[in-house]
Amino acid sequence: MKIDVELAEGLKTPLYYYDKALLEATLGEIKRCIAGKPVKVHYAVKANCNPKVLKVIADAGLGADCVSGREVTAAIKAGFSPDTICYAGVGKTDRELILGMKSGIAYFNVESLEELEVLDQLAKEYGYKPSVALRVNPNIDAHTHHYITTGLEENKFGIHLSMLDKAVEYTLQSPNLELVGLHFHIGSQITDMAPFKYLCEKVNELIANYKSRGIEFKVINVGGGLGIDYDEPDKNSIPDFKGYFDTLLSTLKLEPGQELHCELGRAIVAQCGVLISKVTYVKKGVDRQFIILDAGMNDLMRPALYGAHHKIENITASENAPVEKYDVAGPICESSDVFGKDEMLPLTRRGDLIVLRSAGAYGESMASTYNIRTLPESVLV
Ligand SMILES: *Cc1c(COP(=O)(O)O)cnc(C)c1O
Numbered sequence: 141m142k143i144d145v146e147l148a149e150g151l152k153t154p155l156y157y158y159d160k161a162l163l164e165a166t167l168g169e170i171k172r173c174i175a176g177k178p179v180k181v182h183y184a185v186k187a188n189c190n191p192k193v194l195k196v197i198a199d200a201g202l203g204a205d206c207v208s209g210r211e212v213t214a215a216i217k218a219g220f221s222p223d224t225i226c227y228a229g230v231g232k233t234d235r236e237l238i239l240g241m242k243s244g245i246a247y248f249n250v251e252s253l254e255e256l257e258v259l260d261q262l263a264k265e266y267g268y269k270p271s272v273a274l275r276v277n278p279n280i281d282a283h284t285h286h287y288i289t290t291g292l293e294e295n296k297f298g299i300h301l302s303m304l305d306k307a308v309e310y311t312l313q314s315p316n317l318e319l320v321g322l323h324f325h326i327g328s329q330i331t332d333m334a335p336f337k338y339l340c341e342k343v344n345e346l347i348a349n350y351k352s353r354g355i356e357f358k359v360i361n362v363g364g365g366l367g368i369d370y371d372e373p374d375k376n377s378i379p380d381f382k383g384y385f386d387t388l389l390s391t392l393k394l395e396p397g398q399e400l401h402c403e404l405g406r407a408i409v410a411q412c413g414v415l416i417s418k419v420t421y422v423k424k425g426v427d428r429q430f431i432i433l434d435a436g437m438n439d440l441m442r443p444a445l446y447g448a449h450h451k452i453e454n455i456t457a458s459e460n461a462p463v464e465k466y467d468v469a470g471p472i473c474e475s476s477d478v479f480g481k482d483e484m485l486p487l488t489r490r491g492d493l494i495v496l497r498s499a500g501a502y503g504e505s506m507a508s509t510y511n512i513r514t515l516p517e518s519v520l521v
Contacts, residue, residue, distance in 0.1 A: 141159050141162050141373065141374070141377060141411060141412065141414065141497070142159055142161070142162075143157060143159075143414065143416075143455060144521055145455050145456065147519075147521065148416050148455075148493060149456070149493065151517065153416055153417050153418040153435070153493070153517075154416065154417045154418075154433075154435035154516040155415070155416045155417075155516060155517045155518065155519060156190070156414075156415055156416075156499065156500075156503060156518040156519070157413065157414050157415075157518075157519055157521065158192070158193055158413045158500060158518065158520045158521065159412045159521060160196060160520050160521060162377060162411060162412040163196050163409065164196065164200070165378060166379075166408055166409075166411070166412060167196070167197065167408065168200075169378050169381050169382075170202075170381050171200065171201075173381045173382050173384075173385045174385060177385070177389060178398065178400060179385065179389070179399070179400045179401075179402070180203055180224070180401045180402075181202050181203065181401075181402050182202065182203035182205035182224070182225070182401060182402065182403045182404075183197045183202045183203070183204050183404065183405065183408055184207075184364050184403045184405030185204050185205065185206050185207070185211045185214065185405075186206075186207050186211065186405060186502075186505060187405030187409050187410075187502055187505060188405075188413065188501055188502075188503070189214055189505050190504055190518055191214070191217070191218055192518070192520040193409060193413075193520065194214065194215065194218035194220075195218045195219055196520070197218075197409075198215075198218050198219035199219065202220075202224075203221075203224030203225060203226070203401075204224065204226075205225075205226050205227075205228065205364070205403035205405070206225060206226070206227045206245075207227070207228055207229040208229065208236065209232075209233075209235060209236035209239040209240070212225060212239060212240055212243055212245060213239070216243060222244040222245050222246075223245070225243070225245040225246055226245065226246055226247050226248070226249055226273065226323075226361065226401070226403070227240050227249065228248075228251070228275060228323065228403075229249075229251065230255075230296050230297060232248070232255060234258065234262060237258065238262055238266060241262070241263065241266060241270050242266075242268075245270075247270070247271035247272060247320050247359070248270055248272055248273070249273050249274075249275045249361065250272050250273070250274055250275060250307070250311075251275045251297060251298055251299065252299060253299070253303060253306060253307055253310065256272070256274075256307055256310055256311065256317075257310075259272070259317065260314050260316050260317055263316035263317060264316045269316055269317065269318055270316075270317060270318070271317075271319075271320040272311050272319055272320065273320055273321035273322060273323040273357075273359055273361055274299055274304065274307050274308065274319075274321075274323065275297065275298040275299060275323040275324070276298050276299055276301065276304055276323065276346070277292070277293060277295065277298030277300055277301065278298075278301070278324055278326065278339060278342050279292060279293045279300075279301060280292065280326055280335065280338060280342070297325070298323075298324075298325075308355060312355070319357070320357065320358050320359050321357045321358055321360060321361055321401070322343070322346065322357050322359075322361065323359075323363065324339060324343065324362050324363050325362075325363025325364060325403065326365060327365050328367070328406060329365070329367040329368075329406065330365045330366060331368075331369075333383055333384065335365075336362070336366075336384065336387050337387050337391050340362070340391035340392045341391060343362070343392060344391070344392065347360070347393075348393075356395065356398075357398070358397065358398060358399060359398075359399050359401050360392065360398060360399070360400055360401065361401035361402070361403065362388060362392075362401070362402055364402060364403040364404045364406070364407070365406075366379055366381075366384050366404055366406070366407040367379070368406055368407055368410045368411055368498060368501075369498075370449060370451065370497075370498050373451055373497045373498045377411045378411070379407040381407070384407075388402070405501060405502075406501040406502065408501075409500040409501045410498050410499075410500045410501035410502075412500045413498075413499050413500020413501070413504070414495045414496060414498070414499050414500075415435055415440050415450075415496040415499040415503060415516070416455075416493055416495050416496075417433040417439075417493070417494050417495075417496065418433070418492070418493060419431055419432070419433060419488055419490055419491060419492045419493075420433065420434050420471065420490065421490060422466075422488055422489060422490060428465070428466075428467055429464070429465070429466055429467070430466065430467045430468075431467070431468045431469070431483075431485070431488055432469055432471060433468065433469070433470050433471070433479070433494055435470055435496070435516070436470025436477050436510075436511070436513070437472050437474060437476065437477040438507060438508045438510040438511065438513050439470075439503075439507050439513075439515075440506075440507070441503075441506045441507070441508070442502055442503070442506070443476075443478065443479050443480075444474065444476040444477060445506075449479075449480065450479065450480075450496040450497055450498055450499055451496075451498065452468055452480050452483050452485065452494060452496060453485075453494070453495045453497065454485050454486050454488050454492050454493070455493050455494075455495050456491075456492045456493045457488060457489075457492060458486070458487075461486035461487040462486070462487050463484050463486055463487075464484070464486075464488070465483070466480075466482075466483050466485055466488065467480065467482065467483070468480040468481075468483050468485075468494065471511075472510065472511055472513075473511065479496060
């Protein structure tokens with residue numbers, strides 16, 4: 141990740157700064173890994189829906205994974221072909237289902253029997269025949285894989301395994317619906333390949349079982365979740381896509397003609413973006429000192445929301461400045477509006493530029509106007 145400091149100094153902060161070269165290199169690596177293989181990657185738009193970023197990803201030829209009607213619209217506007225878009229989410233409204241059908245998306249990831257019935261009715265009423273992948277909740281044991289958070293029975297996502305037969309039969313019998321696949325998504329920021337392998341083994345069992353009953357699925361969608369290195373963004377600026385795809389392809393027993401679909405979000409965009417912020421005050425406390433930034437939790441919510449940590453750097457401090465210990469915080473009236481405690485940084489002054497690294501995913505897309513602040517600016521360089 142390269143930052144043009146001079147350029148950044150001339151722009152308004154807080155600023156999301158995206159490195160186009162790194163984004164393209166990341167996309168290039170994905171394309172190399174899947175070349176010649178029956179794999180389609182759908183970019184999870186919710187990770188970063190900045191139109192400039194979306195366009196680079198659309199231009200690279202990826203599909204899109206959307207979780208709201210407005211994401212479908214934004215993806216199409218950015219240049220994603222509708223027939224490469226899949227649409228997931230537990231609470232799609234009638235309007236959103238109709239919008240998806242009208243837009244000609246590839247398929248819906250349907251998350252419940254109730255949604256299936258509504259989609260069936262709307263399809264009949266409006267004269268469409270939407271394709272459906274059933275989102276399965278694989279109930280992967282959190283004690284075995286504690287990093288998994290969305291694939292458990294108590295999570296709201298997906299169709300419970302005990303109800304899957306009913307959903308499969310319903311879809312097959314409906315003249316208004318086309319059954320194309322099964323969909324899974326087990327969680328996010330997964331850096332160990334074991335949970336993906338475990339998921340694929342469960343998928344194999346399921347598809348073998350259906351095959352024995354004469355039911356086949358064209359698409360096996362294993363969702364997203366590949367993690368990135370927040371501690372060492374320069375050492376690991378591109379995630380281990382080779383390890384990821386090798387794990388999936390060597391474990392899954394795909395039939396000829398069957399396609400593996402993935403929905404990667406974070407792994408594609410996290411490292412190519414940073415949040416640049418200007419130091420408003422260096423405030424002395426009794427036994428600590430605070431760097432107060434002009435960026436707050438409304439601009440980058442992950443630390444306040446998940447206790448996440450983004451690597452913090454001062455990009456304008458003088459080269460041989462002594463290192464000091466700081467707490468780095470935003471201006472919002474919440475105690476959780478803190479980006480780092482006991483950070484070792486070069487001597488920092490009012491007006492310096494501080495960078496929060498690896499902020500390209502779930503940064504700008506989660507920003508809000510809390511405290512009636514303006515939304516952060518962005519630049520793609
Ligand atoms: C959020 C989400 C993704 C992307 O997750 P990442 O961890 O960013 O890769 C993929 N699929 C679905 C259904 C999601 O909700």
